[in-house]
Amino acid sequence: MKFILPFCLLFSAISAFSQQTPYQAFEVDSVAEPRGSMVYFNTFLQANLRKPITAEAQGIGGRVIVSGVVEPNGTITDVKVINKISPDCDREAARVFALFNAWKPAYKGGQAVRQLVSMPILFRANEPFMYQNGVKIEFFNAEYKPLFADSSQAIYKRITPLDTNYIPTGDAVVYERKAGSWKEYFRLAFFRKKQAVPDSPTKSTYLIGTQTYKQDWVGPLLIVDEDTKRVSEEHYTNGKLIGSSLTYHPNGLVIKKVDDVDGKSTEIAWYANGQIKHIKTINKNRPLLEPERVTALWDSTGQQTLKNGTGRVIYKTRENSYSDTAQYTAFIEEGNYENGFKQGLWTGRYADGSYYYEELYDKGICQGGKAKSAKEDTVHYEEVLKEPQFPDGMPGLGKFLSSNLHYPSKAQKANVEGKVFISFVVCTDGTLCDYEVLKSVQQDLDAEALRVVKKMSGKWLPGYHRGQKARVKYNLPINFTLY
Numbered sequence: 359m360k361f362i363l364p365f366c367l368l369f370s371a372i373s374a375f376s377q378q379t380p381y382q383a384f385e386v387d388s389v390a391e392p393r394g395s396m397v398y399f400n401t402f403l404q405a406n407l408r409k410p411i412t413a414e415a416q417g418i419g420g421r422v423i424v425s426g427v428v429e430p431n432g433t434i435t436d437v438k439v440i441n442k443i444s445p446d447c448d449r450e451a452a453r454v455f456a457l458f459n460a461w462k463p464a465y466k467g468g469q470a471v472r473q474l475v476s477m478p479i480l481f482r483a484n485e486p487f488m489y490q491n492g493v494k495i496e497f498f499n500a501e502y503k504p505l506f507a508d509s510s511q512a513i514y515k516r517i518t519p520l521d522t523n524y525i526p527t528g529d530a531v532v533y534e535r536k537a538g539s540w541k542e543y544f545r546l547a548f549f550r551k552k553q554a555v556p557d558s559p560t561k562s563t564y565l566i567g568t569q570t571y572k573q574d575w576v577g578p579l580l581i582v583d584e585d586t587k588r589v590s591e592e593h594y595t596n597g598k599l600i601g602s603s604l605t606y607h608p609n610g611l612v613i614k615k616v617d618d619v620d621g622k623s624t625e626i627a628w629y630a631n632g633q634i635k636h637i638k639t640i641n642k643n644r645p646l647l648e649p650e651r652v653t654a655l656w657d658s659t660g661q662q663t664l665k666n667g668t669g670r671v672i673y674k675t676r677e678n679s680y681s682d683t684a685q686y687t688a689f690i691e692e693g694n695y696e697n698g699f700k701q702g703l704w705t706g707r708y709a710d711g712s713y714y715y716e717e718l719y720d721k722g723i724c725q726g727g728k729a730k731s732a733k734e735d736t737v738h739y740e741e742v743l744k745e746p747q748f749p750d751g752m753p754g755l756g757k758f759l760s761s762n763l764h765y766p767s768k769a770q771k772a773n774v775e776g777k778v779f780i781s782f783v784v785c786t787d788g789t790l791c792d793y794e795v796l797k798s799v800q801q802d803l804d805a806e807a808l809r810v811v812k813k814m815s816g817k818w819l820p821g822y823h824r825g826q827k828a829r830v831k832y833n834l835p836i837n838f839t840l841y
Contacts, residue, residue, distance in 0.1 A: 380427045380472040386464040390428035390473040393460045393660030394634040402632055405604070405612045406454045409481050410446035411489060411522055418444050419483025422451035423476055430470035433459040433631075440476065451479040457611045460633030460660060492527065494518040515540060518577070519548075523588075525580060530568050546576050553581070553794070563589055570596070573776045573799045583608075633660055639698075649722035651698035667698030680712035680731045687712065693719070715824055717742065729824040739825030746784035746821035746830050748814070758817075762810050765838060766802035774800045777837045778807035786827035790815040796833060807836040 383389045392399035423441035426434040437456045439448045455477065464473035485506040488495035497505045497512035505512050513535055519528035526548060534543040546568040555561040567579035574597030581589040591604045605614040607630050614627045627635040637654040655664035655671055663671045670692070677689040693704030699722030707714045717727035730736045748755040776799030783792040793811065795804050811834065821830035 378472075380474040381464060381466060382474055383464075386466045386471060386473055388465045390464040390475055391462050392458065393432070393462050394656060394662070398634040399458065401626065402458060402612075402628060402634070403454060403479060405602075405615045405626070405628075406457060406610075407479065407481075408450060408524070409484075410450055411494070411520060411524055413444050413447050413481065414484055415487055415489035415494075416444075417484050417486035418447060419481055420447075421478045421480050422448055423478050424451050424455045425474060425476040426455060428461040428463055428473050428475055430463050430472065432461045432463055434461060434475075441478075443481065447481050451481075453610070455479065457609065458632035460629065460631045462660065489520075492519060492521060494520050514543065523586070524578060525582065525586065526566055526568055526578065530577070544571070546570060549798075551798075567594075572597075573797060629658060633658075636664075649699065651722065652695060653698050655695075664695055668696055670694050677708065679710050680708060680733065681710065682712075685710075689713075696721075698722075727824065729826070731826075734826075737825035739822070741822070742824060744822040746788075746832060747819045749817065749819065758814065759810060759836065762813060763836070764806060765840075766806055769800055769802045769838070770840065772800075773840060774803060775839055776800070776803065777835050778804055779833060779835050780807055780811045781831065781833050782811060784818045784820055784830050784832055786820050786829060788816055788818045788820050790818065792831075799838065803838050807838075810836070 392402075420443035421441065422439060422443055424437060425440050426437040429435055434456060437452050439452055442448045461475075463470040465471065485504070487506070494517075496516045496518070497509035498514040498516070499505055499511065500513045502514060515533045515535070516530060517533070518530040519526065521527055529548045530546040532543045532545065533540040535541075547570075549565070549567050549569050551565045553563045553565055555563055561584065563581050563583055565579070565581055567575050568577050569575055575592075575594035576596060577594065579592045579594055581591075583589055587608070587610065588604075588606045590606065592599055593601045599618060601617075603616040603618075604612050607613050609630065611630065611632060612628060613630075614625060616623055616625045621641065623640040625636075625638050625640070629635050634654075634656055636652060636656070638650055638652045640650050651667065652664060653667045654662065655669075656662050657672075663669055671694075672690060672692040675689045676686050679685045679687045688709040689706065690709065691704065691706040693700060694702050700719040701721065702719060704717045704719060705715065712732040713729070714731075715727060715729040718725045724740070724742050726738070726740050727742070728736050728738045748758065750757075777797070778795065778799050779797035781792075781794040781796045782790045785791055790812065793808060795808065798804050820827045822828060
């Protein structure tokens with residue numbers, strides 16, 4: 359028995375098949391390309407690409423070429439590796455390429471169409487090292503300079519337990535060669551601490567890193583979720599931040615990359631689909647005289663609204679309503695930038711009418727503003743954010759700590775020193791809550807630092823946001839030094 363398809367169904371099937379077949383670049387009127395330009399696409403690749411530790415151990419380098427289909431809606435599908443260098447590098451190249459879903463689609467005959475694209479992704483060669491059973495092994499000479507070619511001349515050897523995602527799993531130990539054998543010289547203690555996720559009582563994250571005996575961070579310092587996926591990442595040498603700080607979306611894409619050089623922070627941020635969001639700089643040495651400077655900005659559709667620091671922009675975020683905090687509403691802020699700084703009149707409003715503000719800026723510095731919420735009268739203010747303060751400022755805080763802080767006897771006898779970092783929230787009535795030891799030194803010192811901080815509750819002057827009292831998180835280092 360033969361079945362004959364009606365002409366209309368046959369035509370639909372042929373049309374669907376032709377739509378499913380992607381065009382080549384030479385077959386379209388305008389080719390698919392990354393929104394924001396190839397320059398920022400390459401910046402995206404550099405921020406997100408992590409060379410697998412097994413490939414790095416072998417010193418492998420080369421170009422992986424990946425292909426995919428840019429769909430009419432700007433997403434990427436059917437990602438494949440067409441030029442390979444090693445299985446782990448190939449997988450990583452495909453992973454990162456698949457994360458970028460912010461394409462300007464190809465057009466043919468005035469219609470957005472599917473197009474096949476291919477891109478080279480570079481892994482740079484490096485000096486190889488030993489990586490065995492989840493442990494990285496490195497050798498150094500007497501000046502502690504790395505030895506790659508001939509480890510027989512090594513004076514020191516460092517053993518660093520790392521999983522395949524570069525996450526520390528145990529103490530890093532340095533050995534010294536003496537009389538032909540290796541003796542432990544010192545070790546970096548493995549640190550792993552569970553942290554509660556704000557506004558989510560069922561979820562936790564973990565702070566992971568390694569510390570010197572003085573509790574200075576060394577190597578990667580990560581926050582990971584319960585599935586060991588990165589939330590944020592920094593790198594340290596003897597307690598000093600080096601390189602880039604990274605923050606991640608849940609899908610593994612980098613949200614934000616911050617580089618600190620000579621007191622100036624440069625921040626690049628991306629939307630969850632990989633599209634560039636903004637570029638800004640902050641001069642940490644002159645935060646009051648030179649505020650945050652935004653040099654480029656893109657909206658969620660890929661339209662660049664700020665070029666060379668000049669233009670009018672509209673920010674849209676989702677916030678809790680002022681009239682009902684159980685409900686969400688759109689918060690729209692808009693104004694002009696000149697030379698990277700806010701300039702002139704800026705306004706903000708909640709779409710449900712529960713809040714409104716106006717502020718006047720000169721070269722990024724607020725000259726004054728007023729805000730009105732649905733439940734309160736208009737408030738006038740000079741500063742957008744006023745930090746909470748201990749009475750008499752830092753001198754008063756220092757005097758309180760020196761009068762109330764006691765060095766635990768066990769820590770004294772053990773010659774334990776260090777700086778404990780305590781985080782807490784200053785509430786609107788000057789009381790404190792949500793205490794957390796951000797950086798631990800030793801159990802007794804941690805407990806004493808926490809005791810003294812709790813003793814300050816009720817003594818603080820609260821912080822203000824747009825003229826209204828606000829809960830503000832505060833980080834306080836408390837130093838224990840033996841004389």
